[in-house]
Amino acid sequence: xxxxxxxxxxxxxxxxxxxxxxTAAQESVKDLEWRELNVLxxxxxxxxxxxxxxxxxAVDGELVFTSMPTVAQLREVLLKRSGART
Amino acid sequence: MFTIGKLASLTxxxxxxxxxxxxxxxxxxxxxxxxxxxLYDTDSAxxxxxxxxxxxxxxxxxxxxxxxxxxxxxxxxxGDVRTRAVEKKLQIExxxxxxxxxxxxxxxxxxxxxxxxxPVNECTIIAALERAAVxxxxx
Numbered sequence: 354x355x356x357x358x359x360x361x362x363x364x365x366x367x368x369x370x371x372x373x374x375x376t377a378a379q380e381s382v383k384d385l386e387w388r389e390l391n392v393l394x395x396x397x398x399x400x401x402x403x404x405x406x407x408x409x410x411a412v413d414g415e416l417v418f419t420s421m422p423t424v425a426q427l428r429e430v431l432l433k434r435s436g437a438r439t
Numbered sequence: 440m441f442t443i444g445k446l447a448s449l450t451x452x453x454x455x456x457x458x459x460x461x462x463x464x465x466x467x468x469x470x471x472x473x474x475x476x477x478l479y480d481t482d483s484a485x486x487x488x489x490x491x492x493x494x495x496x497x498x499x500x501x502x503x504x505x506x507x508x509x510x511x512x513x514x515x516x517x518g519d520v521r522t523r524a525v526e527k528k529l530q531i532e533x534x535x536x537x538x539x540x541x542x543x544x545x546x547x548x549x550x551x552x553x554x555x556x557x558p559v560n561e562c563t564i565i566a567a568l569e570r571a572a573v574x575x576x577x578x
Contacts (some may be wrong), residue, residue: 355573361525363518400532407522407529 354435355386357411359404362391367408370421372411377424381431440469450487458577459489463500465490465507497527 356378360367375387392399392407394408399409402416410427417430447454460466466486468477485571486507493503506523509515552563559565 361518361522363516363521392529396529396532399529403533403541405529405533406526 354382354431355388355413357388357390358408358429359390359392359395359399359411367421370408371400373424374422374427377428381428382435390401408420420425440472442472442476442478445486446479446483450483452487452491460487460490463504465504467501475509496524497531498523498561502527507513 358371358374360371378385378387380394390399392404402409402411402414404419405413405415406419408418408421409416410422412430412434418426422430441449441455443457446452447457448456448507454458457466461468469480469483469493470478472478489507489510490503493506494500498506500521506520509519509523534568548564549565551567557563
């Protein structure tokens with residue numbers, strides 16, 4: 354499962370949140386591909402996915418969160434999706 | 440201190456627009472003249488220039504209100520403003536992409552209509568738009 358988090362640098366709260374979300378994702382999904390994308394470096398890709406607000410999170414190329422989720426919200430989505438895959 | 444007319448001429452914004460900004464809480468008078476007229480200070484002029492520049496960058500008045508609030512907030516940092524600017528850029532890039540897709544669709548319709556002397560009831564553009572209307576469910 355590929356998780357992409359779109360962000361803008363310079364947000365110290367975001368860095369801490371990313372680490373927590375990443376840990377939660379690693380605990381929830383076995384085949385995890387975690388990418389943190391500076392939206393300015395990947396603007397075309399962000400626009401293609403429909404990213405309009407930051408931070409946003411896409412799972413397997415689909416925009417799922419348009420603001421920072423809680424660890425519980427992310428875990429719930431990932432478990433639901435990994436359950437649907439099997 | 441300036442009257443609304445003076446402020447309007449200083450900032451090249453109409454009196455009506457200034458009144459609208461005031462209704463929307465974007466500017467507020469600093470006081471009143473003895474005759475009861477609203478008076479504005481240089482901060483109002485600065486805010487109006489800020490509003491105009493932000494509008495030129497695509498920000499709506501609601502978004503500009505947030506930017507002005509950020510400007511006044513002690514705990515806010517440049518990163519907060521930068522994020523809003525990046526989000527605005529994303530919105531604009533999304534609109535450009537959508538408009539390019541519209542332009543391309545029109546290009547195709549125009550190319551398909553090679554014979555402009557055909558009667559209108561045989562016009563391929565109208566036919567194609569009617570087909571599109573049938574395939575798109577009405578909300």
